[in-house]
Amino acid sequence: MVRFAIWASMEAFPGIEQVEKDAYALPVKKIREITPLILSGMVYGWKFEYVPYDKARGVQEYFEFTPVHELSKEEMQAVNYEKPWIKESIMNCWVEYRRTDPQLHIYKGWASVLHPRIKGEGYAPLSEGFEGLQKACAEALKYAVRNYERKWIKTKPKEISGTVFMSQPPKIGVDAGRYKVTLDFFMETDKIVEYKTF
Numbered sequence: 001m002v003r004f005a006i007w008a009s010m011e012a013f014p015g016i017e018q019v020e021k022d023a024y025a026l027p028v029k030k031i032r033e034i035t036p037l038i039l040s041g042m043v044y045g046w047k048f049e050y051v052p053y054d055k056a057r058g059v060q061e062y063f064e065f066t067p068v069h070e071l072s073k074e075e076m077q078a079v080n081y082e083k084p085w086i087k088e089s090i091m092n093c094w095v096e097y098r099r100t101d102p103q104l105h106i107y108k109g110w111a112s113v114l115h116p117r118i119k120g121e122g123y124a125p126l127s128e129g130f131e132g133l134q135k136a137c138a139e140a141l142k143y144a145v146r147n148y149e150r151k152w153i154k155t156k157p158k159e160i161s162g163t164v165f166m167s168q169p170p171k172i173g174v175d176a177g178r179y180k181v182t183l184d185f186f187m188e189t190d191k192i193v194e195y196k197t198f
Contacts, residue, residue, distance in 0.1 A: 002042050002097040004169035006031055009126070010089045027091035033130045035079060035095055037137065038170055040067035041183075043075075043103050045110070045165035047190075050145050052156055057195070059158075063142040068163060110165040115186040116152075117167060120144030123178045133172070136181040144185060159193040 008030035040046070045068045053061035075097075084093040099107060122139030124132040141164065149160055164185035171182040 002039065002095075002099060004038065004042070004095055005092060006034060006038070006095050006172065007090050007092040008034070010086065010091055024091065030129065031081065031091070031093060031095075034133055036071050036076060037067075037134065038166075039079065039095070039097060040069070040071055041137075041164070041166040042169075043071070043097070043099065044069040044106065045163050046141065047161070047163050048141060048145065049159065049161045050142060050149075051159050052146065052149070054156060063138060065138055065141055107165075110167075110186045115165075115188055116148060117184065118144040118148045118164070118187045119182070119184045120147065122181045122183075123175065125178055126174065127177075133179050133181070136179040137170075137183065140181045140183040141185070144183065145187070148187065153192065155194065157192050158195050159191070160189065161191045162187060162189040164188070 008027035048065040051062040080096040082094040120140040120143035122136040124135035168184035
């Protein structure tokens with residue numbers, strides 16, 4: 001069983017017009033928008049590409065992550081949103097999803113093999129809504145990969161790509177008007193490209 005807590009503000013963010021008559025419609029919509037992103041990382045994992053910043057070579061940092069597999073409509077219909085509660089204009093609930101046998105096989109494969117464990121924190125403005133949460137997740141993953149790269153790779157690589165699988169439920173909070181996302185992963189490195197010359 002995949003289970004994690006998620007929340008959404010009952011109020012519209014600045015610059016977003018709240019047109020729903022039902023007070024619960026907006027946070028429910030936000031929660032349903034966020035869930036596939038998080039769930040995909042816990043069920044199938046995410047692929048990433050990272051080009052570290054290199055001032056000496058004039059290389060700008062680049063980072064991108066995508067789900068290994070997009071959740072289907074049928075899979076999303078199997079998601080349960082349980083025990084909602086409201087506290088200080090925030091709607092909270094538990095997201096529950098029972099893995100299928102093939103998905104359970106994927107999970108056991110990640111958990112049984114000695115993949116490195118990495119962890120990172122990311123931030124993004126609450127006012128950016130779903131895109132802000134995506135940015136915070138990307139930043140958490142980027143810092144997790146970067147910290148691993150600095151610890152285990154002797155010279156800064158030109159590019160590193162791989163796959164991660166969320167090993168723990170995400171922690172999504174608020175810090176000074178920003179999303180604060182803490183993510184833990186198993187990591188599998190697919191490719192490390194080194195600079196051939198300075």
